[in-house]
Amino acid sequence: xxxxxxxxxxxxxGLANAMAYRAELLIWIFTSTxxxxxxxxxxxxxxxxxxxxxxxxxxxxxxxxxxxIRQMVGNWASWTINYEVRTGSLNRRLLRPIHPLWSYxxxxxxxxxxxxxxxxxxxxxxxxxxxxxxxxxxxxxWLIAPLAILGSxxxxxxAHVAIGALSLWIHQSIKVVDVWLAGFYVFSGYLxxxxxxxxxxxxxxxxxxxxxxxxxxxxxxxxxxxxxxxxGMLGAQWAWVLVLGVVAVAMFQxxxxxxxxxxx
Amino acid sequence: xxxxxxHLAVLxxxxxxxxxxxMQYRWEFMLDGFFSLFWTATAVxxxxxxxxxxxxxxxxxxxxxxxxxxWFTVLQGLLKGAINPSLxxxxxxxxxxxxxxxxxxxxxxxxxxxxxxFRPWQLTxxxxxxxxxxxxxxxxxxxxxxxxxxxxxxxxxxxxITLYSVWILVICVAFRAVRVxxxxxxxxxxxxxxxxxxxxxxxLLSFLFTFVIPLALMTTYPAEALMERLPLExxxxxxxxxxxxxxxxxxxxxxxxxxxxxASS
Numbered sequence: 001x002x003x004x005x006x007x008x009x010x011x012x013x014g015l016a017n018a019m020a021y022r023a024e025l026l027i028w029i030f031t032s033t034x035x036x037x038x039x040x041x042x043x044x045x046x047x048x049x050x051x052x053x054x055x056x057x058x059x060x061x062x063x064x065x066x067x068x069i070r071q072m073v074g075n076w077a078s079w080t081i082n083y084e085v086r087t088g089s090l091n092r093r094l095l096r097p098i099h100p101l102w103s104y105x106x107x108x109x110x111x112x113x114x115x116x117x118x119x120x121x122x123x124x125x126x127x128x129x130x131x132x133x134x135x136x137x138x139x140x141x142w143l144i145a146p147l148a149i150l151g152s153x154x155x156x157x158x159a160h161v162a163i164g165a166l167s168l169w170i171h172q173s174i175k176v177v178d179v180w181l182a183g184f185y186v187f188s189g190y191l192x193x194x195x196x197x198x199x200x201x202x203x204x205x206x207x208x209x210x211x212x213x214x215x216x217x218x219x220x221x222x223x224x225x226x227x228x229x230x231x232g233m234l235g236a237q238w239a240w241v242l243v244l245g246v247v248a249v250a251m252f253q254x255x256x257x258x259x260x261x262x263x264x
Numbered sequence: 265x266x267x268x269x270x271h272l273a274v275l276x277x278x279x280x281x282x283x284x285x286x287m288q289y290r291w292e293f294m295l296d297g298f299f300s301l302f303w304t305a306t307a308v309x310x311x312x313x314x315x316x317x318x319x320x321x322x323x324x325x326x327x328x329x330x331x332x333x334x335w336f337t338v339l340q341g342l343l344k345g346a347i348n349p350s351l352x353x354x355x356x357x358x359x360x361x362x363x364x365x366x367x368x369x370x371x372x373x374x375x376x377x378x379x380x381x382f383r384p385w386q387l388t389x390x391x392x393x394x395x396x397x398x399x400x401x402x403x404x405x406x407x408x409x410x411x412x413x414x415x416x417x418x419x420x421x422x423x424x425i426t427l428y429s430v431w432i433l434v435i436c437v438a439f440r441a442v443r444v445x446x447x448x449x450x451x452x453x454x455x456x457x458x459x460x461x462x463x464x465x466x467x468l469l470s471f472l473f474t475f476v477i478p479l480a481l482m483t484t485y486p487a488e489a490l491m492e493r494l495p496l497e498x499x500x501x502x503x504x505x506x507x508x509x510x511x512x513x514x515x516x517x518x519x520x521x522x523x524x525x526x527a528s529s
Contacts, residue, residue, distance in 0.1 A: 031453040038310075040465050044322045045314050175295055182302060191310050 006098050007106065014110025025111060029118055032070045035063040038191060052196060058222070061134035062193055064126040065218045070190075071119040072112055073153040073213070077104045078177045081164025086172070090259065101252060105157060112153075136223035144234055148220050151237040152213045158244035159209070161252055168255030183208065189215030195224070209244065212237040274371055275379050282349075282382040297388040300344075304337050304392035307459050308399075322463040329461055330400030331487040334393050335420070336459040339427060339482055341389025343455065347431050348448055349381040355438045355447065367521070374432065374517050408490060416490035419499070422506035423482040429506075429513035430477060436513075436520040458483040478505055 018025055042059040045051055054062070081104070084090040093100040127135070136142065159180055166173040185191060188210035194202055205211050216233050219225050225233065286293070311333060315326040324332075354377045357363040366376050401407055434447055454477055457465070462480035465473055473479040481502050488494040 027447060027450050031449045033453060034456055037457040037460075037469075040469060041310075041314065041321075041460055044464050045318055051317055175299075178299065182299075182306065186306060186309070192313055196313070 003098055003102060007102065010098075010103055010106040011110050014107045015113065017107065018111040018114045022114065025114060026118070028074060029071060029115070032067065032074075034190065035066040035070070039063045054193065054196065057130045057134055061126065061130045061222050062218055064122060064129070065221055066190065066214060068119045068122055068126070069149060069152065069214065069217050069221075071115045071122075072149055073156055074111065074115065075108055075153065075156040075160045077108060077157060077160040078164035078173065080104065080107075081161070082167045082172060082174055085164075085167045085259070094256075101161060101249065104161065108157060109153070134222055136221055136225075138223065138227055138230075140227045141220050141223065141225070141230055144230060145217065145221055148217045148234055148237065151234070151241050152217050154241040155209050155213050155237070155244055158241065158248040161248040162244065165248065165251040165255040168258050184210050184213065187211060188213055189218065193218075195219075209240045212240055271371060271375055274376070278379045279382060283384055286382075286384045293385045293388075296383070296385040297391075300341065300386060300389040301392050303340070304333075304389070304396060307333050307336060308396065311459075322461060324461045324463065325404075327400050327402075327404035328487070328491065330396055330403060331490055332461050332483050333459055334397040334400060335416075335423070335483045335486045335490075337389055337393035337396055338420070339423060339458070340455070341386050341393070342424065343427065343452070345383045345386025345389070347427070348451075349383050350378055351431060351435065351448055351451070353377075353380045354435050358438050363524070367524075373521060374514070377435065378428070378432075409492060412490045412492045415492065415494065415499075416486045419486040419489040419494065419502060422502045423486055425506040426478050426481055426509050429509040432513040432517050436516045439520045439524055455479070461487070478509070481505055 039059060042051075042054070042063070043056050046054060046056045046059055050056075050058075081090070084093065090100070093103060096103070160177075163173050163176050163180060166176055187205040187208050188194075189205075194205050194211050194215040197205060205215075212233070216237060220230055220233075308330070311326070311329055314321060315329070319325065321329070354363070357366060357377075363377075367373050369376060397408075431451070434451055438447060457469075457473060458479040462470070462473060462484040474481075485494055485498060485502050489499075
């Protein structure tokens with residue numbers, strides 16, 4: 001109950017933080033411009049004829065939607081946890097009468113309004129460039145889109161917490177984050193739409209959490225899914241959220257027992 | 265002359281220190297080696313996908329585009345091995361104010377921050393690059409000519425100067441906006457575009473990657489030089505651009521240092 005009452009305050013704190021370090025936020029946004037860089041490449045590929053159903057304007061919709069979604073689901077908890085474990089500043093968080101995971105979560109969630117505001121012009125651009133034709137026309141798709149985006153954020157968040165908690169065992173888990181990111185780049189549809197993968201790679205990808213973080217929300221808002229497919233995938237996505245959530249919380253709790261604090 | 269000798273001595277000492285540190289963390293060698301090969305593979309995969317579908321893209325065939333990836337891998341190794349470690353160090357120093365100690369030392373500050381730290385294990389990137397070059401020439405069904413290799417090495421010189429200058433400019437940003445530990449990621453993200461032949465980009469992006477962040481100069485020109493098809497004017501233009509960039513970076517650096525008021529004062 002007390003946690004619930006504290007959350008709005010924490011959220012406000014995070015929002016103020018995001019505003020204070022807006023230059024930093026802007027840099028983060030620029031670091032995720034990869035989809036925009038890939039767009040001309042795919043345009044060159046689809047110049048003469050559409051590539052297996054992907055015309056130039058569908059590529060535009062895919063990568064711009066990808067860029068916007070990526071803005072909204074940013075996570076960096078693993079770096080924060082690594083830093084705080086190494087320097088001992090995790091102590092301060094532990095002293096607060098609220099579980100540290102809540103404060104990590106609100107820090108990241110609180111940056112969403114500002115990030116969305118920055119992504120908004122891109123969304124306008126997207127509609128201006130491709131018209132409405134490349135966007136989903138099913139009401140259900142737009143109704144569950146917020147859930148899908150939240151699910152995408154939650155998968156990332158719990159993975160970051162789990163990897164961050166690893167640093168309580170192995171001192172530094174930054175390299176493990178790199179492994180996670182590498183998996184994301186290859187399997188999520190970030191560089192190549194999963195639909196264009198050869199069959200075996202597509203099957204492998206959908207067996208992993210990555211496409212549920214990126215390819216699925218994009219497919220949802222660009223109207224590539226039927227309502228039944230969309231609901232099935234949403235279910236699968238939240239199953240991943242649940243699994244990763246349990247793992248992350250368990251690892252964090254067990255890891256804390258090993259935590260000796262800096263100088264303590 | 266005396267000053268040059270002193271700077272060389274500093275370079276020797278810091279290289280030795282970096283080597284000693286690297287030797288301590290041998291398991292990191294395995295990981296770094298594995299990752300650099302892995303990243304090389306991820307650089308080739310999208311290319312392979314794209315060329316599965318089309319024979320020629322923006323005037324480039326598969327084998328030719330592989331040569332661009334080869335140079336991209338070389339420069340990425342340089343970026344991760346020689347540039348990023350120092351960048352991280354300087355940004356931390358600016359944030360904590362310990363840059364004052366560097367500025368007090370009797371050697372050129374730009375030189376000191378540039379040589380602060382190396383990660384020799386990143387040399388493994390060269391192995392990956394070699395493999396990509398070999399594969400590229402195998403696809404092209406020819407072998408590199410001596411003159412092509414020499415031309416591309418000359419172009420690589422300009423590429424390295426440019427990369428270094430961009431990096432100095434990035435540090436100058438850190439003087440103004442302090443909490444920018446993620447500049448490293450920004451730099452890497454923009455650099456990613458260098459894995460594609462520059463003709464892929466059109467309009468604004470083409471302008472951006474030719475003049476503002478000259479990625480074309482860094483990876484596409486050396487690849488064209490390797491195939492002996494880089495026209496002379498691009499050679500001259502590339503080198504002129506690289507030198508102009510270096511001078512500009514030096515200028516901005518001196519301005520930034522002059523207006524730097526450490527963390528404590």
